[in-house]
Amino acid sequence: MKIIISPAKKMKSEPDLYPCSGLPVFLDKTRELAKWMKKLTFQEAKELWKCNDAIARENYQRFQSMELEKNLTPAILSYEGIQYQYMAPSVFEGKEIAYIQEHLCILSGFYGALRPLDGVTPYRLEMQAKAAVAGTRDLYEFWGDAICRAVTAGEGTVLNLASKEYSKCVEKYLRPEDRFVTCVFGELSDGKVRQKGTLAKMARGEMVRYLAQTGAREPEDARGFDHLGYRFRADLSGPAEYVFIKE
Numbered sequence: 001m002k003i004i005i006s007p008a009k010k011m012k013s014e015p016d017l018y019p020c021s022g023l024p025v026f027l028d029k030t031r032e033l034a035k036w037m038k039k040l041t042f043q044e045a046k047e048l049w050k051c052n053d054a055i056a057r058e059n060y061q062r063f064q065s066m067e068l069e070k071n072l073t074p075a076i077l078s079y080e081g082i083q084y085q086y087m088a089p090s091v092f093e094g095k096e097i098a099y100i101q102e103h104l105c106i107l108s109g110f111y112g113a114l115r116p117l118d119g120v121t122p123y124r125l126e127m128q129a130k131a132a133v134a135g136t137r138d139l140y141e142f143w144g145d146a147i148c149r150a151v152t153a154g155e156g157t158v159l160n161l162a163s164k165e166y167s168k169c170v171e172k173y174l175r176p177e178d179r180f181v182t183c184v185f186g187e188l189s190d191g192k193v194r195q196k197g198t199l200a201k202m203a204r205g206e207m208v209r210y211l212a213q214t215g216a217r218e219p220e221d222a223r224g225f226d227h228l229g230y231r232f233r234a235d236l237s238g239p240a241e242y243v244f245i246k247e
Contacts, residue, residue, distance in 0.1 A: 001157045001218055003100075003211060005204060006166045007108045008081025011122035015071045017090075020119030021101070023069065025150060026112035029143075030068060033110055033125065036133045037063045048129050059124040072119025075106050082198060086205030089116070096212040103216075104208065105151050107166040109139045113150040128165050140169065148173035159183065159211075159219050161204040181219040183207060184243045185230055193236060193243055203228055203244065 024030060040048065045063070046056035076089045089100070097116075106114040109127035114120065125131065127139050136142040148170045151158060156175070160167050160182040167182070174180055185203035186195040206227040216222060222242060223232040230244040237243045 001103060001159055001216070002151050002155050003104050003159045003208065004151060004162045004167065004170060005083065005104065005106055005208065006162045007106055007114075008079040008084055009124060009126070010080040011078050011120075011124075012073070012080055013071065013122050014073050014077065017077055018074050018117075020072050020074050021117035022115070022119070023072075024075075024111045024114055024118045024120065026146065027068060029146070030111050033131070033133060033142075034063065034066055034068065034123075036131070037125070038066075048131060049124055049126075051124075055124070059122075062122055062124070066121060066123070068121060069119075072121055074117045075111075075114040075120045076100065076104075076116035078120050078122065079106070082201040083205040083208075086202045087208045088205075092209075092212065095215075096209075099212045099215060100208070103211070107147060107162055107169060112143055113147050126165070127169065143169060145173040152178055157181075157219065159222060161207055179219070180240060181222075182241050183222060184241060185246070186243065187246050193245070199228075199246070203230055 037045065042056065042060050045060050049056055049059065100116045104116050106116065108114055109129060110123045110125040111120060129139060131139050131142070133142050151170050156178040158170060158178065158180045160180060171180055184193060184195060185200045186193040207222065207225055210225050210227060211222060214221065219242070225232065225244060229246050231247055233243050233245050236245070
């Protein structure tokens with residue numbers, strides 16, 4: 001089973017925190033993206049990122065001086081978003097690190113697909129950014145089916161903890177024999193399941209930690225998740241969607 005998650009916008013560089021075990025599998029394509037980004041003017045980059053001046057300046061400088069093979073931080077420790085805060089990988093023990101290195105895949109608009117201990121450098125490039133690179137219309141077209149093939153290589157079962165922005169990079173290219181199960185973390189309102197962004201990110205991070213601590217091997221193993229007040233609801237779930245309701 002592979003578990004897919006989204007990256008985070010906010011990143012840090014701490015190359016001495018924990019050793020990397022390798023480089024990203026799509027580094028050549030990442031170099032192509034970095035080269036394209038370096039050619040943008042500051043204003044073009046800011047419009048692509050849709051952010052304020054301070055964030056744009058920081059990330060523009062990052063691309064101008066970017067090194068893709070030096071002073072790297074393991075991907076799982078580089079991202080700082082809510083999901084990663086609740087996952088708390090910095091306190092994982094050896095067996096949990098080994099688990100996520102085997103089963104977890106971080107999807108990225110810049111790196112494509114990352115193993116947790118792949119060495120990365122901070123960047124800003126969301127998958128939905130309108131980056132027309134190498135004659136493509138956007139990053140979805142740039143990556144094509146490459147991310148899906150990397151995720152499902154030798155493993156046709158995927159537990160989806162990623163946002164729709166990222167999960168569709170995999171879901172669109174699945175083979176008939178592949179199994180794709182999405183976890184939904186929500187609340188019941190007027191008989192409908194409603195998912196709130198921040199709470200869902202918290203739950204996804206907690207779910208990764210739960211799976212690593214329990215050594216989950218199949219999507220069904222996720223049903224025992226009960227962190228943050230969530231409980232699996234079989235009556236609201238189906239073969240391709242596991243629904244967890246916050247009590």
